[in-house]
Structures are given as C-alpha cells and as structure tokens.
Amino acid sequence: MTTVAAILKHKGYSVFTISPTALISEVAAILNEHRIGAVLVIDHANQLLGVVSERDIVRSLAANGARTLEMTAGQLMTRALHLAHPDTTVAEAMQMMTAGRFRHLPVVDHEALIGLVSIGDVVKARIMQQEATVESLTAYVTGSS
Template sequence: MSTVAAILKHKGYQVSTVDPTALVSDVAAMLAERRIGAVLVMDRAEQMLGIVSERDIVRCLAANGARTLEMTAGQLMTRAVQVAHPDTTVDQAMQMMTAGRFRHLPVIDHDTLIGLISIGDVVKARIIQQDTVVESLTAYVAGSA
C-alpha cells in the first residue's frame, strides 16, 4: 500500500508558508503566482499555526467583501489543521480529506513539517495503485489462459 512518504518522494518536499501578519491580498497573489491552492501559516519558531486556502479566501470574500483583502493570514486561517505522517497510507489520507472536506494535508514527521499534499496528489497516487493492480491481474489472467 502506498504512503504519504511515497507521494512526497515523487512530488517533493517544498511547502509555501506565510507569516500570520501577511495580508490576504499578498497570500492570494502568492497562490496565483505559484499556482497552488493553500499556504501554511507559520510563526517565527517554524511552528504551524494554521492554513489559508483558496476556499478560505473565497468564503471570507463572500461574507466580508473587499475588506477580506486587508485582513491578515492569522485572522483568516483555519486553525484546526489535521495532519498526516509519512506512514499514513494513501487510503487513510483520502478518507481524512473526504471526511473533513478539505483539500490540503500537511505532513509532519517527529514534530517537524516535511511537506504538504493535496487531494490531487492523493488521487494521482490512488490511480497509480489501481493501474498497478489492473496490470498485475491482466498479466495473471493472460498467463493462465
């Protein structure tokens, strides 16, 4: 069974972060420029405080209008962030994301942030798993015919 560690090995360990004082307008610009869906909000001690996603910004815009862009990441962020670990399976990560209705999952190893995976990463890994199973079964059936 594939794990979060395998996803990170393939996609890389880069994580975009912002300070809690970063303006939402700057966070939105970063998301657009880097073509990513979320950033982690970290304090100066590199401790994760929360996450700001495209969805968070859109929801706040709907509720507060243009004032949202003047808010800080610390004001807007989701504070209760679920995390995965390197040995979390792809299926477990998918279940967490589906049940929690979120699309980004920080990966922590021994209290240290090592990566961030998205639902797209998880779906891609799951498709690769399924393709491997299909190829194995096809080879088995073809060999036994």
C-alpha cells in the same frame, strides 16, 4: 500500500509558508504566482499555526467583501488542522480528506513540517495504485509477465 512519504518523494518536499501577519492580498498573490491552492501559516519558531486556502479566501470575500484583502493570514486561517505522517497510507489520507471535507494535508515527522499533499496528489497516487493492480491482475489472468 503507498504512503504519503512516497507522494512527497515524487512531488517534492517544497511547501509555501507565510507568517500570520501576511495580508490576504499577499497570500492571493502567492497562490496565483505558484498556481497552488493553499499556504501554511507558521510562526517565527516554525510552528504550524494553520492553513489559508483559496476556499477560505472565497468564503471571506462572500462574507466581508473587499475588506478580506486587508485581513491577515492569522485572521483568516483554518486553525483546526488534520495532520499526516510519512507512514500515513494514501487510502488513510483520502479518507481523512473526504470525511473532513478539506483539500490540503500537512505532513509532519517528529513534529517537524516536511511537506503538504493535496487531494489531487492523493487521487493521482490512488489511480496509479489501481492501474498497477489492474496490470498485475491482467498479466496473471492472461499468463503473461
């Protein structure tokens, strides 16, 4: 079974992080510049505090208007995070994300942040698993190797 570690090995371990004092206007610029959907919020001791996603920004814009851009990441971030570990399977990650209705899953190993997977990463890995299974079964049924 494919794990989150395999996804990170393929996509890389790079994670964009910001401090809780970063302005949402800065967060939006980072999201746009790097074409990503979320950044993780960490403190000066590299402790994971939360995540700010495009969704968080849009919801705040709807509620608070342009004032949102002057808010800080600490004010807007989602604090209740679900975490994955390197040995979390793709199916488990997909189930967590679907049930919790979130799109970004931080990956920690021994309490250290090692990566971030998105729902797109998880779906891509799941599709690759399914394609490999179909190819294997087709080869078995047709007698080719």
